[in-house]
Structures are given as structure tokens and as C-alpha cells.
Amino acid sequence: MTDPTEQPCSCCHPDAAGGQICRVCRNPGTLVPAITVESLVTPDRRIRLVSSDGFSACRTPNCQVTYFANERNEYIDKADLAVRIGVKETDDPAPLCYCFGWTKRMVDDEVARTGTSSAVCEITDRMRATGCACEVTNPSGRCCLPDVQAYVAHAAERAAMTNSLVPSTPDEHQTLRPRS
Numbered sequence: 001m002t003d004p005t006e007q008p009c010s011c012c013h014p015d016a017a018g019g020q021i022c023r024v025c026r027n028p029g030t031l032v033p034a035i036t037v038e039s040l041v042t043p044d045r046r047i048r049l050v051s052s053d054g055f056s057a058c059r060t061p062n063c064q065v066t067y068f069a070n071e072r073n074e075y076i077d078k079a080d081l082a083v084r085i086g087v088k089e090t091d092d093p094a095p096l097c098y099c100f101g102w103t104k105r106m107v108d109d110e111v112a113r114t115g116t117s118s119a120v121c122e123i124t125d126r127m128r129a130t131g132c133a134c135e136v137t138n139p140s141g142r143c144c145l146p147d148v149q150a151y152v153a154h155a156a157e158r159a160a161m162t163n164s165l166v167p168s169t170p171d172e173h174q175t176l177r178p179r180s
């Protein structure tokens with residue numbers, strides 16, 4: 001973990017994906033297109049934007065920052081977005097796919113019933129049929145599929161773990177029982 005008291009020194013150094021380092025959580029962000037920021041911030045916040053260019057998206061689950069541009073000290077909080085940000089939400093509904101409406105709960109429910117999820121196939125099919133609009137619907141400004149794939153794998157792993165859990169048998173009676 002990073003030391004929160006440490007002074008930021010590499011904020012403006014772009015990471016491999018072209019994003020900057022979030023000054024609040026110190027994790028690297030990913031560059032987002034201007035149209036994503038313009039489409040998803042609340043109207044109130046939009047009129048106060050210095051610029052919509054050059055923002056990076058922070059994807060750290062517990063960080064309140066959504067978009068940031070360190071060089072001009074511009075930060076957009078989670079609360080300034082008109083949509084819920086799936087990676088920063090655990091409560092329902094936590095969106096996974098913004099174009100076709102998949103949530104974490106929908107994947108969880110399907111995995112619980114069937115052991116897997118049709119989300120990736122369904123989204124891929126619909127993308128082929130109608131195209132998607134990730135750039136203006138997904139806060140990351142990118143295709144949701146890698147996130148959906150990761151979440152399905154995570155949900156399946158969690159379900160498998162739950163199923164393999166054997167109820168623990170308390171053996172305190174034995175260990176606490178005075179020796180005869």
C-alpha cells in the first residue's frame with residue numbers, strides 16, 4: 001500500500017495507458033475521451049468545467065475522485081456524475097455494462113442459479129447487432145467487456161468457494177474437555 005502522507009511527486013507522469021496518477025489514492029488512471037466527461041457529468045458540474053480534455057479516470061473502488069486533470073488541478077468527484085460508477089459501488093444497482101444494462105447483481109443471481117453468466121455472450125451479440133455507445137455511457141469511456149469478463153470470473157470463483165465450504169464442526173468440546 002502507498003503511504004497517504006507521502007507528497008505526490010509523480011502526479012503528472014503519464015502511466016503506460018496514458019493516464020495520470022490520482023493524487024488522492026495514488027493509483028494510475030486511464031485517459032478518457034472528452035465526450036465521455038461531457039456526457040456523464042451533471043449539468044451543474046459541466047458548466048464549471050475548465051476543459052473536458054485530458055482527463056484521466058480513477059478506477060479505485062473506494063476513491064471519491066472520478067476524473068482528474070492534475071496539470072490544471074481539476075477534479076471531478078463521484079457525486080458530480082449523473083450515473084452510478086460500477087467499479088465504485090457495491091450496493092445495487094452497480095452497473096457493469098452501461099449500454100445494455102447489466103448489473104453486478106444480475107451476474108451474481110445468474111451465477112448462483114447456473115454457475116456461470118451469459119453476460120459476456122449477450123453483450124457481444126448485441127454489440128455486433130446494434131453497436132454500443134461506451135464512449136458516452138461508460139464512465140471509463142471504454143468498452144465494458146474486460147470489466148464484465150473479470151466480474152463474471154470473480155462471481156464464479158466466489159460461488160465455487162461458497163459451495164465448497166464445509167460447515168465447520170466445533171471441536172471445542174473435545175479440546176476443552178478436561179482429561180479423564
Ligand SMILES: [Zn+2]
Nearest residue numbers: 022025058063
Ligand atoms: Zn483515486
